[in-house]
Amino acid sequence: MAVMTVDINVARGLHVGNGLRQLICGVTGPSTYTTGGDSLAASSVRLGFIEFVAPFVITDGTNAAVGHYNNATQKLQFFWQNPSDASAGEGMKEVTNGTNLSTYVGRMMVVGK
Secondary structure (H helix, E strand, C coil): CCCCEEEEEEEEEEECCCEEEEEEEEEEEECCCCCCCCCCHHHHHHCEEEEECCCEEEECCEEEEEEECCCCEEEEEECCCCCCCCCCCCCCCCCCCCCCCCCCCCEEEEEEC
């Protein structure tokens, strides 16, 4: 499994109350996406645990994928914003296994302690 890069060098922290911190992190997609998502350890974003990750977008300048943090699996999943093979009324589709997202970049907001 390829590792997704969470660039914590550009992270900015802000205390938001009740001991929670908000971090803004740069994200580069994995070179080989794994169906179900890639693990996001709280320690990789300088936290003890992750409470919430706001939905975010990564793009290569032409196409875009929406990032979603699955609290149950502690993984970041990516879904195509407008998949060309989607039927009318069908929701976003998860990026397929093995897809190269290494040219896709964006920013995400993580809240935790």
